[in-house]
Amino acid sequence: MIMKLYNTMTRRKEEFVPLVPGEVKMYSCGPTVYNYFHIGNARPFIIFDILRNYLEYKGYKVTFVQNFTDVDDKIIKRAKEEGITEKEVADKYIEEYFKDAEGLGIRRADYHPRVTELISDIINVVKKIQDNGFAYEVDGDVYFDTTKYREYGKLSKQNLEELEAGARVEVGEHKKHPMDFALWKKQKPGEPAWESPWGMGRPGWHIECSAMSMKYLGETIDIHSGGQDLIFPHHENEIAQSEAATGKPFARYWMHNGFININNEKMSKSLGNFFTVRDISKMYDLEVVRLFMISSHYRSPINFSKDLLDSTKNSLERLYIAKNNLLHLLENAKDRDETEEEKALREKLMTHKDKFIEAMDDDLNTADAVSAIFDLVRDINSNINENSPKTLIQFAYDLYMELAGVLRIVTKKEESLDDEIEKLIEERQKARKEKNWALADKIRDDLKSRGIILEDTPQGVKWRRA
RNA sequence: GGCGACAUAGCCAAGUGGUAAGGCAGAGGACUGCAAAUCCUUUAUUCCCCGGUUCAAAUCCGGGUGUCGCCUCCA
Known part of the structure; x- marks a missing residue:
């Protein structure tokens, strides 16, 4: 049977038919690696991991890419605070990402590109956009010209005029239009930077996903996914950049997961209701979190407690x-x-x-x-x-x-017991045979207090951990 | 102001035109030496409210109410 997917672009469920029969190319926006990831980040990671599994289960050959954003203001800030390099910050939290992701049952993507590894690819895409007349340079910064891209706003169903009304323009920016956004940012003192046709600088936030998606999956991919908050501006900008660069549709199906709230409120550090997956892993097996996430529909907002x-x-x-x-x-x-x-x-x-x-x-x-x-x-x-x-x-x-x-639930194997407990179980079996219920029950209670629950079945005694 | 989501039992949550899945918690029963696990029964005449369409609506339409989100970094 054909699978149906809700496409944010059309706001409808559509039959999923990949561009190349039997093959699926999907890209999912990954974390900015400046900290442990939180329960809200975990949702898309789990959901789109399951989508990938399921597509494979249906027989598709899936190529899945998820990026690591390893240059960004938050990382730079963190590096300064800790007195280490940006690379050290990123390396550490990429490693920690994989630990938590593994606990959540998330497989590694086929490619996990990092921004710093693809600078030249990114520069090439920016150049293309500029050559095609969709970008302009102002004093070392390169901006995307949203007024040139007629379809801007097609994903979020907004138009430039409406967006402009709510836009905030930062002082000191040289944008021609408030909704224009940086493709390349001029180096500021003390920040990491790379050589480019526009001088030393670093990529803007949105361009990396366009460049990576194109590099590993081609100019048009099947599925692009992420959290609902990325619809605007991130994904809107990705579409504008990518299509301005290639003239081809960027992604055919856009999928967005709903948010996680804590007591019906947005999770945020200022409200003090912020949970990292690492924190939760100290109290629960992370498989519980995985089951929790998939017990409701991925587009619904869910509460967490x-x-x-x-x-x-x-x-x-x-x-x-x-x-x-x-x-x-x-x-x-x-x-x-x-x-x-x-x-x-x-x-x-x-x-x-x-x-x-x-x-x-x-x-x-x-x-x-x-x-x-x-x-x-x-x-x-x-x-x-x-x-x-x-x-x-x-x-x-x-x-x-x-x-x-x-x-990918119910994946764990039964562990073995140590000899001492095995002996106690044998002892209890003997007591039961002799109808010494007092001793048998005492051993069972003792084991229970040690986290081992015994069950007497027609096929003999079974045990499990509490 | 623009765009959008959500409202179903004590709690969580599917269902989106044909007469309310599933899980957790609770109650009763079966089984058991007693338990545990399991199974059975039980817990929403009703799906936020008010109108409308229809033979038929939790599901469609209109109008409310409430909650939340995006438009600024954000999953």
């Missing part, structure tokens, strides 16, 4: 218990032919996969996809037990892991 994470943690627990039950059943399963009824069960379980795919095809409705997994889990729990044949258990397990794998 500890209570919501606690609730999600319990949901995830249910999924893990189901997985581990299947593994446990598999260990001692009987080899025998399936009955007609059991064969019919396979069909029933497959209906959940259909629902899953239908949901994902509908503009990445992960909330519905997750509910399909819960439906599958319920059917598995109700119908598969210690009497089920091995082939059926394996089938259920594989199906479950296939769907969970697309979302």
Whole structure:
């Protein structure tokens, strides 16, 4: 079936048909690496990682690019504060990005370009724009001339006059129009700079994404994504620059995720409701955060709180218990032919996969996809037990892991126990055989206080971590 | 002023014309030596309010109300 995606450009769900059949080229705006990334940054990283996975699951060859902005005012400021170089700041937080991203189950992109590595490519794009008559230089700064680009505002559905009314013009800027923006910024004392046809300077903020997208994916790409706040001005400017440079459409589908609020308020440092993923990782397994993010639709605004994470943690627990039950059943399963009824069960379980795919095809409705997994889990729990044949258990397990794998949840393996605890469990089993319930319960309570929960099942004792 | 989003049970959240998914929390039951896990039952005559269209609306239209966001760095 054909997938539908909501395209910000047309404000409609559209059938997704890539430019080259079977191949998808996607670019997602990445972090400015001056700090640990926060829970709001995490949302697009997770969502578009899942989009990428799902497109691959559907059989597309996906090329995915996500940039690191490693030259920018915030990085320069940070470097000055800490008395280290801009590169050291960027290197550190790129490394930290990968740590947190891995915890969240986010795969690395095919390319993670850094601005400082592509300066000459960026300069070339700026030159092209200037050669095409869409940019002008004023004393070492190069600005994009928005009045020359007739379609300016097509993504955010604004026109120049309206924008002008709300615009703020900084003193000392030499722009011809308030909405013009810098492609190249003249060096200021003490700032990192590179040689260019306009003298020493550094790229403006928006140009890097245009240059990187073109370099790794070509002049027209399939999907460009990011947070809703990037629609204007960042993505609007990217479109203007790129199309002014190439004369070709820049991206065919624009996808934007909704914001995360804290108690219905925007997260900001001044309100003191700012959470980095690193902070959260100290209290929760980050897989909980991943499940939380995909439990609602990516375009809806969502609230974030500890209570919501606690609730999600319990949901995830249910999924893990189901997985581990299947593994446990598999260990001692009987080899025998399936009955007609059991064969019919396979069909029933497959209906959940259909629902899953239908949901994902509908503009990445992960909330519905997750509910399909819960439906599958319920059917598995109700119908598969210690009497089920091995082939059926394996089938259920594989199906479950296939769907969970697309979302990259329920990925962790069961850990092993240390010898001391193994011994206590054996001791308890012995006590139970002798009907020494007092001792058996005492051992169970002791283990519980050490974070090990025991369950007595028809196939013997099972354990899990609290 | 311009552009836009959201409002569904105690909480979270799908559904967007055909009679309210799923999760968490709670209650009752089955199972168990007792638990845990699991399963079953139960929790919205109703989807912010008021009109309208329709055989039929949470879903479409009009008008309100409330909350939030972008237009300035921002996911």
